[in-house]
Amino acid sequence: MTHILLSDAHLFPEWDEHPGRATLLRFLVNLADRKPMNLWLLGDLFDYWFEYRGVCPGGYGTVLHGFRRLSESGWTMHFIPGNHDWWVGRLFCRETGFQIHRETPFRASFDGLAAVLAHGDGLGPGDWGYRALKPILKARVSRRLFSLLHPTTATWFAMLFSDTSRKILRKQVRTIPAHLEAWAGKQLQTADLVVTGHTHVPRVASMPGGVHVSLGDWISSFTYLKVEEGIPSLERFEG
Secondary structure, three states, X not given: OOEEEEOOOOEOOOOOOOOOHHHHHHHHHHHHOOOOOEXXXXXXXXXXXXXXXXXXXXXXXXXXXXXXXXXXOOOEEEEOOOOOOOOOOHHHHHHHOOEEOOXXXXXXXXXXXXXXXXXXXXXXXXXXXXXXXXXXXXXXXXXHHHHOOOHHHHHHHHHHHOOHHHHHHHOOOOOOOHHHHHHHHHHOOOOOEEEEOOOOOEEEEXXXXXXXXXXXXXXXXXXXXXXXXXXXXXXXXOO
């Protein structure tokens, strides 16, 4: 079974211009024309996503429909949340057909290839400030407190601190943080393949024990990992 992995589109509502939305939508149409495979999203599909009891953010109907089309055509859909969309939930699953995996890291087998998958935030030594804040941001009590805000206020507040796509276009990052590289190397002691997002840097690095793939993004690089018959290949969508 072929596996397609991608991350970091950082979408925001359709009424605001986004540098990668149209390309991502074309990619989903392209996938829908192929035989069913496994699709893995390793987080930060959205620059901000928060579900209330019966309401999810508006302005994402086209991309949600694109994923639903894949699911209905037989694709198996997996979502590992990132730091921007950790609180995706049942409404997102109902609209798209994704299964959510909150285990970090998540272990999978791709035709006998032992793989470790993670979004990539707060992993390895270093980045102590974010690592201390991460459990608080992802705690259920934090979600409940945030839900007390009016959706308009909550969205304004969240987007004020997100705005990732514009930041990425202003600052091109070309290196993988040393702490993430060290973490990947440690994982390869018991795995053949480590896949992460978060850094927005597309890269394949051979390391002792296996390969670390950094997925890039759908803002400027438009890259994805294809694993077919146990062979990983980082590819760029030219659509």
